[in-house]
Amino acid sequence: MVLCVCANMQLSSQGTAHDEIDFEFLGNVTGEPYTLHTNVxxxxxxxxxxxxxxxxxxxxxxxxxxxxxxxxxxxxAVDGTAIRDFKNHEARGVSFPKSQPMRLYASLWNADDWATQGGRVKTDWSKAPFVASFRNFNADACVMSGGAQRCPAGTMEASAAGGSGSWWNQELSGMGYRRMRWVQRKFMIYNYCTDPKRVAQGVPAECKLR
Structure with a gap:
């Protein structure tokens, strides 16, 4: 079976200068492992x-x-383990998705022009319909309404017990960072920071920053 349909969960704002955060499972050929694609x-x-x-x-x-x-x-993060941390380096001239409210989207969409083996493998539509299942969705977030931001009580307060605070000021602990680096060494198959085609045009600024 050839499946070049992406199952995705993403946060996105609107417009050409939009912000977006992507979690996507790319299509595959039967018997091959699935690729988890992230983008910012x-x-x-x-x-x-x-x-x-x-x-x-x-x-x-x-x-x-x-x-x-x-x-x-x-x-x-996957099952509580961080796999990627895109940091705010605006002070170094790197754009960061911070100024636009975003909505959550989940969908299936055809991506056979690029998702499977660079677009060489196309979707087998005889296998449709394609199904993706989601459950136990949870969101802890601030809400934009009428141009004003409303956050749950305590969102911006640091956690006295854990020290890392709520999601508003959450960052990886030393152990969390080491675990993420282990995942990246073992399971990352593509990184735009080390893509020869990208690097030839100049290494993105954030790739040189920790």
Whole structure:
């Protein structure tokens, strides 16, 4: 079976200069592992892809895929383990998705022009309909209404017990960072920061920053 349809969860604002944070499972050929694709757009600029082949088969059971988005970090996590941390380096001239409210979207869409083997493999529509299942959705977030931001009580207060605070000021602990780096060494299959085609045009500024 050839499946070039993406199952995705994303946060996105509107317009050409939109912000966007993507979690996507790319299509595959039967028997091959699934690729988890992540991307971050800020002010309409994307092409910040990192891809992973996870340490489990995502079709066998439900798993928890989380996005922690706050003024300083976009952290992608799988079953509580961070796999990527896109940091705010606006002070160094790097755009960061911070100024636009975003909505959550979940969908299936045809991406056979690029998703499977660079677009060489096309969707087998005889296998339709394609199904993606989601459950136990949860959001802890501020809400924009009438141009004003409303946040749950305590959102911007630091946590006295844990020290890391709520999601508003959450960042990776030393252990969390080391665990993320282990995941990236073992399971990352693509990183825009090391793509020869991208690097030839100049290494993106954030790739040189920690």
């Amino acid at each position: 757009f800020a002010k309409g600029q994307g092409q910040r892809e990192q891809q992973f082949r996870l340490w489990f088969d995502p079709t066998k059971a439900f798993h928890t895929y989380s996005i922690i988005w706050n003024p300083q970090h976009v952290i992608f």
